[in-house]
Amino acid sequence: MTDASTIRIAVIGSGPAGFYAAGHLLKAGGERVELDMIERLPTPWGLVRSGVAPDHPKIKSVTRIYEKTAAHPQFRFFGNVNFGAHVSRAELLARYHAIVYATGSPSDRPLGIPGEELPGSHAATEFVGWYNGHPDHTDLEVDLLKAERAVVIGNGNVALDVARMLVLAPAELAPTDTADHALEVLAASRVNEVVVVGRRGPAQAAFTNPELLELGELADADVIVDPEELARALAVADPQAEENATARRNVEILRSYAERPATGRPKRILLRFLLSPSALLPAEGGHLGTVELIRNELVGGADGRLRAQARKERETIEAGLLFRAIGYRGIALPEVPFDELAAVIPNQGGCVTDPRTGETLPGEYVVGWIKRGPSGVIGTNKKDAQETVDAMLADLGLGAEGEEPRPGGHEPSEPDAAAVEALLRSRQPKLVSYSGWEAIDRHERALGEPAGRPRVKLTRVDELLRVAGAEEP
Ligand SMILES: Cc1cc2nc3c(=O)[nH]c(=O)nc-3n(C[C@H](O)[C@H](O)[C@H](O)COP(=O)(O)OP(=O)(O)OC[C@H]3O[C@@H](n4cnc5c(N)ncnc54)[C@H](O)[C@@H]3O)c2cc1C
Ligand SMILES: NC(=O)c1ccc[n+]([C@@H]2O[C@H](COP(=O)([O-])OP(=O)(O)OC[C@H]3O[C@@H](n4cnc5c(N)ncnc54)[C@H](OP(=O)(O)O)[C@@H]3O)[C@@H](O)[C@H]2O)c1
The missing domain is CATH 3.50.50.60 (FAD/NAD(P)-binding domain)
Known part of the structure; x- marks a missing residue:
């Protein structure tokens, strides 16, 4: 059972913006923050894996920073879980003190x-x-x-x-x-x-x-x-x-x-x-x-x-x-406010706003391309995530030294780490954990090695799931 003082945060999307937000939160929140990252694909890193050109391998080495975040004991990765299909906004709001949308701009x-x-x-x-x-x-x-x-x-x-x-x-x-x-x-x-x-x-x-x-x-x-x-x-x-x-x-x-x-x-x-x-x-x-x-x-x-x-x-x-x-162009997430014209989630400094009233919605935040539109290099997302995280920390009562955690206006009814994992696994039995991704990573690197390539990518979901060992619930 999760400790009552623990602050549970879900980050949706594992690209640079999601990982910078996660890194900032885990650093600032110390042991009080538990962070779950939900990713649609069986693999993390967003456009660093699927956008950055293959002849720019040095740029991709930024993932070493994200790997450090992923190694944090309070971090969990739930890959192959599609927000809006496998789990809804309302279900996550019931289980987390805060949700951070980091879903990028996948369309054109x-x-x-x-x-x-x-x-x-x-x-x-x-x-x-x-x-x-x-x-x-x-x-x-x-x-x-x-x-x-x-x-x-x-x-x-x-x-x-x-x-x-x-x-x-x-x-x-x-x-x-x-x-x-x-x-x-x-x-x-x-x-x-x-x-x-x-x-x-x-x-x-x-x-x-x-x-x-x-x-x-x-x-x-x-x-x-x-x-x-x-x-x-x-x-x-x-x-x-x-x-x-x-x-x-x-x-x-x-x-x-x-x-x-x-x-x-x-x-x-x-x-x-x-x-x-x-x-x-x-x-x-x-x-x-x-x-x-x-x-x-x-x-x-x-x-x-x-x-x-x-x-x-x-x-x-x-x-x-x-x-x-x-x-590129952002796409709307089910039940989440969306500004059709700018193709972003409407927000003030990273706090999601209700488009009808302009008021901020307690417990909902946004970072990266889905916050500001499809521009900026990888590093731009670090500062951008910091802005959102600073607002979150203030809302959560973690901003000033000595302040007690105060879940900012949003108190989840079931903030339980084990229960949420059980829910996600019931919705997606082929869930990929971070160790599942590490198995994929090792496998791809080993395939690439004989030809002096950084990796040979697996490009089909069923292959990725097999190598991740995600086929057994
Ligand atoms: C072709 C291309 C090349 C680029 N090359 C460079 C470069 O060389 N150097 C550089 O500095 N910058 C580069 N950039 C810019 C950089 O990639 C972006 O700034 C950065 O990736 C944006 O980060 P993000 O986290 O907002 O989005 P993304 O990286 O797109 O990550 C979003 C993540 O959310 C996941 N997601 C989406 N919907 C859901 C859902 N419903 N449920 C769960 N997960 C979901 C996606 O699968 C993805 O993993 C490039 C961009 C493009 C398009
Ligand atoms: N190596 C790297 O660092 C790297 C690699 C790839 C991407 N990225 C980054 O990722 C972000 C996105 O890059 P991007 O190239 O997709 O977007 P971008 O930098 O915004 O460029 C889009 C281009 O499309 C043009 N355009 C827009 N609408 C048009 C239309 N209807 N007809 C004709 N031209 C049109 C724009 O012209 P106008 O200026 O006239 O609007 C602009 O030249 C950028 O920040 C980029 O720097 C970085």
Whole structure:
């Protein structure tokens, strides 16, 4: 039976935001806090496992910090448990003093143009999930045999990840943890040109500098920027971008690419600006064949931000593949407030609010992409989680030294650790504990070792459950 002074917290989602929140809470709460993490997949780490590009292994080593949190004696992991399907908000509120939603932004944003559903047109979300072995996307059909040219829409880091993955040399791909099904398809790919299309200019691009620089260092691909288009896109002054060091450096890097002669590498990445797709047209057989684009000019908005305004001129690019990398989107959780427009859980500083009254809801908190929208690197979620945790600690009476724990306005009726585990196991007999995940981790690493790869990912839920030993309740 749980001690009466114990504060029980459920974190929903095991990505960076969930783990930073858990880490902060366990550190600040000492022995009084018991923390359970509920994750939809049999594996933890969110987009660190299923988003971060396979050729960026160092970034993934951030999970060592999360492993330390997971080793805390007051931490439990319940994988393969889907909040909203296996357990409801009301059931958790009855069992925990606080719930922290950390479910990220797993969906994609549509372009809203004709032809978007044609075969060959993909959301980056699904392509990224596919090459990273996310079980939801294992069966995605990405036809890299038909097309020689792919278009990537968007000027953020996801667009660069997608473009790079499409042109990596086999030797660059081989030592990565790219899912085996994707390695095979990428190795046989006929794509030799990737056109990355920004609706605004180089100064407004959301790339970060190391990611943009990396494009210029690929073994098999030249990076090409048209000096005339660059000059046109830079012709309208952007005071906001001029004050931003990343934007200034991006422009310098792009200028250097525009001056660089092509070296004759077998593949190319073209960076294009001031263009928006207006329609996707089929080739014979119904597969994507042509991307129709409309030229934009930059015009100032009332907020000082330059926006893209369509002109009359159009352009077409023959391409059998298109990836829209225009941002991820949060999805509503059953019974939990949701702001449809911003696709986030409405909140004040991480305290969930009732959208009708604007009042905060006792015992409910939010962190990460589902709190602030799909932007920011892994580290951004640490500070963001701290803000939420500070508010929680104050609510729970753990904020100031010497203060007695005071479950902030929410007193659960059944705060019992053993009972909640029994409930979750009754709903999901194939629950994956943290030791189950460790078995998966060992297995994947061992599979990767002979080939010098960090791991070979298991990409099907039934395989993951078998290796986790989760098939026996
Ligand atoms: C393609 C891509 C590449 C990126 N690369 C980098 C990079 O190289 N470097 C960098 O610093 N940042 C990178 N980022 C950004 C970084 O991944 C995010 O800032 C971070 O992952 C957001 O953390 P999160 O915890 O809010 O969401 P997520 O990481 O998405 O985690 C959310 C978790 O919640 C779980 N979940 C969702 N719904 C439920 C439910 N109903 N029940 C239970 N669990 C649920 C999900 O399965 C997931 O595990 C990248 C982002 C993308 C999209
Ligand atoms: N290596 C890394 O560190 C890494 C890798 C991947 C992702 N991440 C991070 O993860 C976060 C998400 O990245 P992201 O690339 O998905 O998002 P992002 O940085 O917000 O970029 C989205 C891009 O899509 C464009 N866009 C939006 N709507 C559009 C439309 N309708 N038509 C055409 N273009 C449109 C945006 O242009 P406008 O500016 O004109 O709106 C912007 O260029 C970012 O913070 C990113 O830095 C980091």
